[in-house]
Amino acid sequence: xxxxxxxxxxxxxxxxxxxxxxxxxxxxxxxxxxxxxxxxxxxxxxxxxxxxxxxxxxxxxxxxxxxxxxxxxxxxxxxxxxxxxxxxxxxxxxxxxxxxxxxxxxxxxxxxxxxxxxxxxxxxxxxxxxxxxxxxxxxxxxxxxxxxxxxxxxxxxxxxxxxxxxxxxxxxxxxxxxxxxxxxxxxxxxxxxxxxxxxxxxxxxxxxxxxxxxxxxxxxxxxxxxxxxxxxxxxxxxxxxxxxxxxxxxxxxxxxxxxxxxxxxxxxxxxxxxxxxxxxxxxxxxxxxxxxxxxxxxxxxxxxxxxxxxxxxxxxxxxxxxxxxxxxxxxxxxxxxxxxxxxxxx
Numbered sequence: 001x002x003x004x005x006x007x008x009x010x011x012x013x014x015x016x017x018x019x020x021x022x023x024x025x026x027x028x029x030x031x032x033x034x035x036x037x038x039x040x041x042x043x044x045x046x047x048x049x050x051x052x053x054x055x056x057x058x059x060x061x062x063x064x065x066x067x068x069x070x071x072x073x074x075x076x077x078x079x080x081x082x083x084x085x086x087x088x089x090x091x092x093x094x095x096x097x098x099x100x101x102x103x104x105x106x107x108x109x110x111x112x113x114x115x116x117x118x119x120x121x122x123x124x125x126x127x128x129x130x131x132x133x134x135x136x137x138x139x140x141x142x143x144x145x146x147x148x149x150x151x152x153x154x155x156x157x158x159x160x161x162x163x164x165x166x167x168x169x170x171x172x173x174x175x176x177x178x179x180x181x182x183x184x185x186x187x188x189x190x191x192x193x194x195x196x197x198x199x200x201x202x203x204x205x206x207x208x209x210x211x212x213x214x215x216x217x218x219x220x221x222x223x224x225x226x227x228x229x230x231x232x233x234x235x236x237x238x239x240x241x242x243x244x245x246x247x248x249x250x251x252x253x254x255x256x257x258x259x260x261x262x263x264x265x266x267x268x269x270x271x272x273x274x275x276x277x278x279x280x281x282x283x284x285x286x287x288x289x290x291x292x293x294x295x296x297x298x299x300x301x302x303x304x305x306x307x308x309x310x311x312x313x314x315x316x317x318x319x320x321x322x323x324x325x326x327x328x329x330x331x332x333x334x335x336x337x338x339x340x341x342x343x344x345x346x
Contacts, residue, residue, distance in 0.1 A: 008052045017046035069310060070118035072102045072111055074131035075226065078254060079282045080299060081129065084151060087303025088127060095311055097124065104131045106226065111137040119144045125310045127151060133193045147313035151306045154196040161313075163306050166327040167197045170295035171204025171249065173332045174277040177293070178247040179212045182341030183275060185220070187245030189234040189255050192223040198251055201279060205249050220245055224255045231258025239266055246274065246341055253278035253285045253294055260288055260337065271339030281333055290336030297330045 014021040019039060026035050027043040035043075046052070071088055073081040085101065092099045100123070102114040111131060118126055125147040130137060138158040141148045150162035178186050188205050191198035202221075209216050219241055224234035231250060235258065238244055250256035256278030260270060268274050270290055278285060281296035305328075312318035 008050045010052075012050060013043065013046045013052050016050055017042040019043060066122050066124055067096055068098050068100055068121070068123050069307075070100050070102055070114065070123045070126040072104055072114050072126065072128040072137075074104050074106045074129055076101070076103045078226070079284065080252070080254075080280045083282070083299035084129070084303040084306075087300040087305075088307040089303075090300075091304050091307035091311070097311075106131040108132045108134050108136060112140055115140050115144065119146060125149075125314050127306050127310055129153065130155075130195070133195055147310060149306050149310045149313070151302055152197060156196055161309060161318075161325065163302055163309065163325055164197060164327050165297040165302065166330050167200035168204040168207070170279055170297065170330040171201035172208045173204075173330070174249045174279065174295050175205045175208035176212075177332055177334065178249065178275060178277060178338065179208060179214070181247070181275065181338060183245075183247040184214055184341075185243070185245045185247070186214070186216075187220040187222065187238045187248040188216075189222045189224045189231060189238070189248060189250045189259065191251050192225065201251060224251060224258075226252070226254065228254050228258035228261065231255025232262045233258075235259035235262035239263075239268075247276070247338070248274070249277045249279075251279060253280045253282045253292060256292055256294065256337075257284065257288055260290075260292070270337050275338040277338060285333075286335065288337070293335045293338040294333050295330050296333045298328055302328055 010021050010024050014024050017024070019042065023035060023039060024043055026033050027040050069092060071085060073085065075081055089099050104110040104114065108131065115126065115137060123146060126141060127149050128137065128141065129152045130150060135158055138150065138155050138160055141160060142158065148160050150160050152164060154164050155162045175186060186209065188202060190202045206216060222234035222237045224230040231254065234255065235248065238248060239262065248259060250259055256276055259276050263270050263274050270276055276292070278292050278294035281294045285292040285294045309318060
């Protein structure tokens with residue numbers, strides 16, 4: 001037999017506390033009229049005694065917003081994005097916001113769909129890590145007028161504040177480290193699309209070679225995707241060259257791990273026959289065998305800064321037309337996957 005579930009209402013709380021329903025609303029919504037501490041305690045006790053849950057849907061309709069923020073990321077399987085998301089969620093939780101995770105799977109159409117959905121659901125704000133070089137998703141965000149922040153990749157030419165790492169410096173440090181070990185034939189596995197952070201890492205690589213008086217060959221540059229298998233395939237291309245590189249700088253750690261796998265399959269010892277450097281310093285980087293030399297960027301802090309900035313935009317404490325924010329610093333983490341050129345010769 002179906003039994004009707006009795007729902008506790010605001011009026012029930014008012015009767016239990018001996019106050020008016022409007023006073024209950026003032027306590028729940030922190031205004032607009034002040035409530036004495038004694039009355040507030042009565043109302044809160046009544047809410048607790050009765051197990052009252054305010055109607056969030058009705059409240060959201062009044063405010064035309066929610067306590068929800070959307071996070072659109074390219075790949076939930078990549079621990080880099082997971083660490084960024086952890087920083088975002090920690091700040092959101094401390095400020096009573098809920099984060100809705102949206103996985104674009106590197107597809108522009110999914111990004112646009114999620115933006116439409118978050119707009120329809122009255123999200124208070126949106127953080128996006130763009131998956132493609134297209135500006136359509138960022139332009140779509142601007143049309144919604146929802147406070148928004150771009151992370152990891154600069155929103156070039158789009159009036160959305162972004163927080164990024166110093167990618168140029170990272171590419172430079174990685175390549176300079178390989179040069180310091182005596183390597184001159186240094187390959188690079190980069191992204192096939194022109195995202196700002198990927199381009200800056202590549203430019204850092206090229207600048208380090210130039211400063212060392214090394215002229216890069218076009219054959220040293222291989223295009224990978226964003227996952228381990230892409231790094232494995234790109235590394236195969238480099239090793240198939242008549243005169244392959246003795247060291248390789250990879251766009252990210254995921255591709256560097258794939259490159260390590262390729263070297264193992266070819267019977268090459270890393271770093272004795274080949275040195276490999278990644279970028280990001282994801283958790284797996286210190287657990288590969290050999291452990292991966294990489295460029296560390298503070299992913300958790302990037303997420304924290306992004307969420308703090310979004311809250312400032314939501315609360316109108318910051319201008320949406322912010323000038324370029326300073327990039328997060330990066331540093332070289334030397335582990336076991338890089339070694340001197342002398343040990344690379346059999």
